[in-house]
Each structure stands twice: as C-alpha cells, then as structure tokens.
Amino acid sequence: MLAPDLGAGDAALGAPQPTRSTAAALLEVRQLTVAFAAGMRDLPVLHGLNLSVAPGETLGMVGESGCGKSVTWLAVLRLLGTTAKVGGTVSFAGQTISDWDDRAMTAIRGRRIAMISQDPMSALNPVHTIGRQIAEVLVTHRGASATAAKAAAKRLLDQVGVPAAGSIFGRYPHELSGGMNQRAMIAMCLAGQPDLLIADEPTTALDVTIQAQILDLLRQIQRDLGMALVLVSHDLGVVAEVCRRVAVMYCGRIVEQGSTDDIFDRPYHPYTRGLLAALPNLDGPRRRLQPIPGTVPAPGALPPGCPFAPRCPGVHAACRSSVPVLRPVAAGHAVACVGPVDRTVAAMPAAGAEA
Amino acid sequence: MTAPPLLEARDLACHFKVSRPGRRRGHALLKAVDGVDLVLQRGRTLGLVGESGCGKSTTAKLVLGLMPRTSGQVWLAGEPVDTAAGHRWRRLRRRAQLVHQDPLGALDRRLTVGYQVMEPLIVHRIGSRADRRAKVLALLQAVGLGPDVATRHPHELSGGQRQRVVLARALILEPDLVVCDEPISALDVSIQAQVVNLLQDLRERLGHTYLFISHDLKAVRQISDEIAVMYLGRIVEQGPAEDLLRMPGHPYTQALVSAVPARAATGRRRILLEGDPPSPIDVPPGCAFHPRCRFAQDRCRGERPTLRPQADGRRVACHFAEAIAAGAGAAA
Numbered sequence: 001m002l003a004p005d006l007g008a009g010d011a012a013l014g015a016p017q018p019t020r021s022t023a024a025a026l027l028e029v030r031q032l033t034v035a036f037a038a039g040m041r042d043l044p045v046l047h048g049l050n051l052s053v054a055p056g057e058t059l060g061m062v063g064e065s066g067c068g069k070s071v072t073w074l075a076v077l078r079l080l081g082t083t084a085k086v087g088g089t090v091s092f093a094g095q096t097i098s099d100w101d102d103r104a105m106t107a108i109r110g111r112r113i114a115m116i117s118q119d120p121m122s123a124l125n126p127v128h129t130i131g132r133q134i135a136e137v138l139v140t141h142r143g144a145s146a147t148a149a150k151a152a153a154k155r156l157l158d159q160v161g162v163p164a165a166g167s168i169f170g171r172y173p174h175e176l177s178g179g180m181n182q183r184a185m186i187a188m189c190l191a192g193q194p195d196l197l198i199a200d201e202p203t204t205a206l207d208v209t210i211q212a213q214i215l216d217l218l219r220q221i222q223r224d225l226g227m228a229l230v231l232v233s234h235d236l237g238v239v240a241e242v243c244r245r246v247a248v249m250y251c252g253r254i255v256e257q258g259s260t261d262d263i264f265d266r267p268y269h270p271y272t273r274g275l276l277a278a279l280p281n282l283d284g285p286r287r288r289l290q291p292i293p294g295t296v297p298a299p300g301a302l303p304p305g306c307p308f309a310p311r312c313p314g315v316h317a318a319c320r321s322s323v324p325v326l327r328p329v330a331a332g333h334a335v336a337c338v339g340p341v342d343r344t345v346a347a348m349p350a351a352g353a354e355a
Numbered sequence: 356m357t358a359p360p361l362l363e364a365r366d367l368a369c370h371f372k373v374s375r376p377g378r379r380r381g382h383a384l385l386k387a388v389d390g391v392d393l394v395l396q397r398g399r400t401l402g403l404v405g406e407s408g409c410g411k412s413t414t415a416k417l418v419l420g421l422m423p424r425t426s427g428q429v430w431l432a433g434e435p436v437d438t439a440a441g442h443r444w445r446r447l448r449r450r451a452q453l454v455h456q457d458p459l460g461a462l463d464r465r466l467t468v469g470y471q472v473m474e475p476l477i478v479h480r481i482g483s484r485a486d487r488r489a490k491v492l493a494l495l496q497a498v499g500l501g502p503d504v505a506t507r508h509p510h511e512l513s514g515g516q517r518q519r520v521v522l523a524r525a526l527i528l529e530p531d532l533v534v535c536d537e538p539i540s541a542l543d544v545s546i547q548a549q550v551v552n553l554l555q556d557l558r559e560r561l562g563h564t565y566l567f568i569s570h571d572l573k574a575v576r577q578i579s580d581e582i583a584v585m586y587l588g589r590i591v592e593q594g595p596a597e598d599l600l601r602m603p604g605h606p607y608t609q610a611l612v613s614a615v616p617a618r619a620a621t622g623r624r625r626i627l628l629e630g631d632p633p634s635p636i637d638v639p640p641g642c643a644f645h646p647r648c649r650f651a652q653d654r655c656r657g658e659r660p661t662l663r664p665q666a667d668g669r670r671v672a673c674h675f676a677e678a679i680a681a682g683a684g685a686a687a
Contacts, residue, residue, distance in 0.1 A: 064543040163630070177631045207406035208570060209628045212614035216627060234544065237616035264618060278548035280577040282600060282615050288555075289577065291548035295513045 032088035060239030063249035114189035120181035131169035137191035179210035258333030359433035367427035389588035402579030456537035458517035469505030515546035594669030
C-alpha cells in the first residue's frame with residue numbers, strides 16, 4: 001500500500017462515515033484505559049484512547065513525558081505487569097487480542113508486533129552475544145534450525161547496515177556503540193518479520209549524527225518491507241521526518257491527530273500550537289520562544305473538564321465542565337477541543353507569525 | 356588599552372591515563388580535550404556544540420578550574436585561573452558559576468530550596484542573615500518562583516522549577532561568567548522554552564556572560580552570539596551563530612547541521628556520516644575527522660589542520676575550507 005490511509009483517522013474517531021471500514025485497520029485500539037495501583041487507590045494514566053493503525057502506514061505519537069505515549073504501546077502488548085489495570089479492547093488483524101492469555105500473546109510479541117525501546121543497552125541481554133540474541137528470535141518465531149538462524153541473523157545485520165556483520169555477530173552489547181546496538185535491536189525486530197514495528201524513542205539516547213543514520217534506516221526498511229511503523233517520540237522534528245500521520249497526546253488522551261501536514265501547517269488544538277511555538281528553529285528569523293504557561297498536571301490531580309484548560313490561552317467556561325472528545329475538523333484531521341475552530345486558531349498566533 | 360576579554364583560554368588540554376580495554380598491562384592516553392583556544396567577551400554568549408564524548412563538559416570544567424589541566428592556561432578578566440583550591444581559586448569561584456544538566460542531581464534532597472540558594476552566601480560569608488534572606492527571595496522572584504518555594508524541598512518541585520532553583524543558586528553570587536552544561540536537555544519541550552527565555556531575560560537585565568554547552572543546535576542558535584563546534588577534543592569551527600548554521604564551513608559541521616531532524620518538505624540535503632566517531636583513545640592521525648569525511652585527501656591523513664581564519668570572520672580547521680566553501684557557493 002503506497003498511499004497513507006488517511007481515512008483511518010476517521011475510523012479512530014468512531015465518526016459516522018464508514019468510508020473505510022475498521023476491518024481495513026491492522027491495529028484497532030478502542031477505549032483503552034490504564035490505571036496503576038498507587039496505595040489505596042488507582043492512578044489513571046490513560047483515559048479511553050481510540051486509535052487505529054493501517055497496514056504499512058507510519059504513525060507518529062508525540063507528547064511530553066508522562067502523557068502516556070509509551071504506556072499505550074506497553075498496554076497494547078500487555079507488558080505492563082500486574083500493578084496496571086488495563087481496560088478496553090485491542091484488535092490486531094481482525095482478531096481481538098486484548099482477552100488473549102499470556103501464552104497466546106507470546107506468539108504476537110516479536111512475531112507480529114515488534115518493539116524497539118529507547119535504550120538498546122538495557123534492552124539487549126548483556127550476557128549473550130548479539131548474534132545469539134538475533135538467532136534466538138529466528139528459532140523461536142520462525143522455527144529455524146540453529147545453522148539457518150545463524151546465516152539469517154548475519155543477513156539481517158547486513159540489512160540494518162552493520163559493517164562486517166560477521167565480526168559483530170560474536171560480540172557482546174557492551175563492546176559496541178549505542179548506534180550499533182540500536183541497529184542490532186532493529187535487526188532483532190525484523191527477524192520476526194513483523195507487520196507492525198513500534199519504535200519507542202529509538203534515537204533519544206543517541207547522538208544527532210547517529211540519530212540521522214538510525215532514522216534513515218527505519219525509513220528505508222519501512223519502505224522496503226511495507227510494515228506499519230509507529231514512532232513514539234517527544235521530538236516533533238523526528239516525527240515530522242519519518243511519519244505521514246501524527247497523534248498528539250496530552251495527559252493520557254489524544255488531543256489532536258491528522259496528517260503530518262495538518263499537524264505542522266494547520267494545527268488546531270492550543271496544545272499542539274503551543275508545542276510548535278515553544279520550539280526553536282534552525283533557520284528563519286530568530287524569534288522569542290513562546291513557552292506554554294504552567295506545567296503538566298500530575299496524573300492523579302487532573303483538573304475537571306479539559307486537562308489543558310488551566311494552561312490554555314483560549315479557555316472558556318465550557319472547557320471546565322466536560323472533557324472534549326475528538327471530533328473531525330477536516331478529512332482525516334481530528335481535534336479534542338470544545339471551542340469553535342476559528343476561536344482556537346485565533347487564540348494563539350501561529351509559530352512563525354510573531355517575528 | 357582595551358579591557359581583557361572576560362574569558363580567555365589558550366591551548367587547553369586534558370589527557371587521562373586509562374587502562375587499555377582487554378589488556379592487563381600498560382595504559383592508553385585518552386585525550387578528552389586536546390588544544391582548545393577560547394575567547395569570550397563580556398556580555399556575549401558562546402555556544403559550545405558537539406556530540407557526546409567530544410570534550411564539551413571537560414572544557415567547561417577546565418575553564419572553571421574544577422579539574423587539573425594537562426597543559427594550557429585560562430584567564431578570567433585577565434586574572435589567571437588556578438586549578439588548586441587556594442585563596443585565589445576561592446575568590447574566583449564567586450565570579451564564575453556552573454549550571455548542570457540534571458537539576459535533581461545538583462540539588463540536595465534533604466535541604467530546603469531557600470537554604471540551598473542561600474548556601475553560597477554562607478560559604479563566602481556575605482551579608483547578614485536578614486540580607487541573605489532578602490537576597491534569596493529577590494532572586495527566586497527573578498527566576499520566576501514565588502516566595503513560598505523557599506521552604507519546599509526539591510522533590511516537591513517540577514523539573515522546570517528545579518532548574519530555576521539551580522540557576523538562582525548559581526546567580527546569587529552575582530558571577531560574571533555562567534557556564535551552562537546542557538541546562539535544558541533533561542526538560543520537556545514546553546519547559547525548555549521557559550528556561551531558554553529566562554536565560555535570555557537574565558542576560559539582558561544582569562549582563563551575564565554565558566558559555567552555553569549543548570548538543571541541541573536549535574537551542575544553541577536561539578541563545579548564542581557565537582558557536583564553537585567540537586570534535587574529538589578540538590574545536591573544528593567557530594564563528595557567528597547565524598552564519599555558521601546557515602553556511603557551515605567544516606565538513607563535520609555540515610553533517611551535524613544537516614542531521615538535525617526536520618520535515619522532509621524543508622528540502623535540506625542530508626549528509627549522512629558513516630560509522631561512529633572514533634574513540635578519544637585512538638584519535639586518527641592528521642585530521643581526526645578524515646575517516647568519516649567525504650572530502651578527505653592524502654594531506655588530511657598526515658597533517659593536522661589548525662583553526663584558520665576565513666574571509667567571513669569564521670575560523671575553520673580544515674585544509675580545504677576555502678575549496679569546500681567555493682564548491683558550496685557554486686552548488687548554491
């Protein structure tokens with residue numbers, strides 16, 4: 001599939017236009033909630049998240065630390081542990097996987113959905129060689145023999161651009177650089193030939209020139225293999241570079257989603273606009289940064305109504321009474337803001353407007 | 356005679372003896388900083404950029420006299436900076452301060468914020484108790500914190516508030532030079548903007564001079580008058596911030612600037628570097644960048660380039676800086 005499935009955005013809203021049926025989605029998340037047990041009470045961190053990923057699409061998830069962008073995917077893969085209470089349904093390739101037992105999930109994890117984490121050094125096993133760890137995936141998920149797995153692992157290392165893949169094969173993670181380990185992680189994820197690759201801050205721990213290499217690699221393998229890629233990042237630049245569609249999260253909810261052009265050229269939600277105005281540029285006139293006033297509320301102390309209301313420049317009475325739901329403002333572009341669209345736009349000048 | 360620059364460093368070097376990985380005997384020399392010259396005029400901001408391990412933070416510590424140097428000299432407003440703790444070193448501490456990356460690590464969790472901001476005054480025996488109190492409250496206000504914060508502990512504050520506290524503590528001695536080592540890296544985007552704006556406002560009001568160390572080129576551009584780019588312990592390019600980022604001269608700077616993630620629509624050409632930076636234990640001979648450089652010639656492998664002035668007031672450590680600049684001009 002070449003064209004990005006922009007209609008998937010509508011599907012995620014539960015919007016009443018069934019132009020593209022939900023059956024087309026590779027992954028469908030409905031009303032996903034997560035709460036962590038904190039002492040006597042539960043601390044909710046995700047509040048009914050709806051999201052869908054089409055086959056072969058690239059979706060970026062952005063938001064500040066603690067907004068729930070990583071928790072969403074750990075909940076989808078059910079890797080959160082016993083202190084987390086997870087609700088809602090997750091279906092993958094037409095099957096509801098949220099009620100599967102742990103054993104059935106093992107067949108999905110790493111095989112159909114693979115995940116790259118932020119710090120390759122702690123995600124890799126320090127006491128096994130790189131080659132052995134990649135081969136293990138091939139033996140577990142693809143039933144390869146030991147010899148075949150070894151050969152295939154070397155090919156995979158070649159594919160992720162590791163020079164002299166044979167010599168890396170017998171090395172341990174501590175002997176390699178961060179960029180090299182991240183390549184090994186990616187090779188391991190590709191070993192299961194997944195339909196969906198989740199990259200959770202894959203370049204945050206890396207230097208900028210190495211980050212460029214890894215992003216280039218992710219883009220290239222996504223294009224070549226046609227798998228869906230979800231890129232979770234706090235860095236809007238990284239997401240803009242790799243993804244065709246973007247979801248912006250704030251306090252455990254998606255507040256805006258749309259195509260990358262929508263989000264960067266026509267942002268509606270005051271939070272999205274605030275994030276863009278707070279970022280310095282590398283070119284264009286130097287302007288004073290516009291920070292978003294205040295701080296992100298703690299998960300247990302969300303204000304009533306819209307969680308962004310206390311920091312919002314265009315807040316009015318209705319914002320404090322009910323939590324706004326995502327509603328479409330254009331094809332494939334949805335915003336969770338109760339204000340009329342014009343008012344939202346006027347409330348905060350666009351990123352480049354103020355010299 | 357004109358006043359000396361606020362900060363001047365000549366031929367700074369810092370080498371460490373380290374054991375060779377995998378070998379029991381002998382040691383290797385890790386050249387963290389290897390021949391750095393810096394001149395920083397009063398009231399200006401110099402951004403020091405480079406990737407991890409290039410020697411940015413070591414340079415900061417050398418400049419402040421917090422670490423023994425292998426060679427080189429540092430002057431603060433014409434006065435030599437010692438590295439041993441003596442009377443002169445102590446007096447100098449009042450004039451130059453350091454802001455760390457991780458505010459929670461830089462603050463004591465058991466002490467109130469007010470006491471920690473006041474502590475430098477106590478250490479240097481400045482003012483009466485009432486004076487100190489008044490000064491702490493005034494400074495907390497200057498960095499945008501209310502007086503109620505003074506009685507709180509670091510864990511009760513947000514990341515942005517903590518960095519403001521660290522900044523207040525650094526500024527309470529009214530230093531001339533503030534060295535900020537990755538001051539915003541640990542903060543979220545919206546909070547980064549608050550701290551960058553605060554640094555700019557304080558500079559305007561109090562006339563500080565900043566040495567701003569960061570790997571984030573966008574943040575460095577926002578705050579710096581001038582930028583110096585480091586690679587493996589040496590400065591490879593230095594010049595006015597805007598010029599340097601718009602038309603980088605050194606091949607490494609070119610790759611660094613082009614690697615900043617941005618939307619594909621902006622149409623910048625990405626220069627992808629092959630491989631990882633070499634280890635500072637095995638710095639390649641000649642130009643340290645030559646194994647990854649797309650313009651490398653034989654000369655680069657044998658002869659180390661010096662930081663040479665270019666026509667536009669920039670300084671570039673590359674044998675072929677003029678040819679590369681002419682080539683880029685022709686291409687554009």
